[in-house]
Amino acid sequence: MMPVRESRKMKWMLGLAVGSVCALAGAADGGTAYDYSGAYGWEDGGTILGSYGNLGYAENVADPMGGSGNVLELHEDPLGGTPQAYVAWITGLTDGDIVDVSFMGLGHNDLGMSSTRIWGHYTTAGGEITDYDGSASGNSTYSGSDWTYLAHSWTFDGDGGNHGGLVVEARVYTTSGDDGSTYVDDISVGVFDMDNSGGIVIHFAAVPAPGALALLGLAGLAGRRRRRG
Secondary structure (H helix, E strand, O other): OOOOOOOOOOOOOOOOOOOOOOOEEEOOOOOOOEEEEEEEOOOOOOOOOEEEOOEEEEEEEEOOOOOOOEEEEEEEOOOOOOOEEEEEEEEOOOOOOEEEEEEEEEOOHHHOOOEEEEEEEEEEOOOOOOOEEEEEEEOOOOOOOOOEEEEEEEEOOOHHHOEEEEEEEEEEEOOOOOOOEEEEEEEEEEEEOOOOOOOOEEEOOOOOOOOHHHHHHHHHOOOOOOOOO
């Protein structure tokens, strides 16, 4: 686990339409060559893919710490419970596939902010992102009072074919005196396709800027590096 950063890491992202794919060869964490990888930094006005619980709103805003670029604000309202924002959805996974995810989180009660952590759940085979099929658990590390690197690695369990995808959640935790808001930025996803079955798709809640639709052809690039025999 990397320590709290003094400033947000440099953004690197590919903005695609909501529900489109990101299947590109590369390194989701800047060093590891995955079979599939992608990243998103909320620079195109996108927010989330969906949510559960008492999430009052999800907005694309300026960095509250004064950094450059936009970030995702998640606000709990009414207070109580644990709202979940869906920030990525990986489909086409099979048993044993390894999914590494990280994002930057901001918020801690000494700032009067809520905190966040990374979590996950499964969706049903052939279902939509709203079709919940059990918790996938996550990391117990919470965001701090500066931008904090949060990460988790999942080994996909298909549950005999019942699980069809993995949803990455940014969970919001608000205590007395917090203002209800926490912040997320720079999500990256890397997948090892352990049986080389292909068909893995990474979804982000991106909104294409004017003229960016021409870039959607990039979604057809199937990144296949270091295939396993």
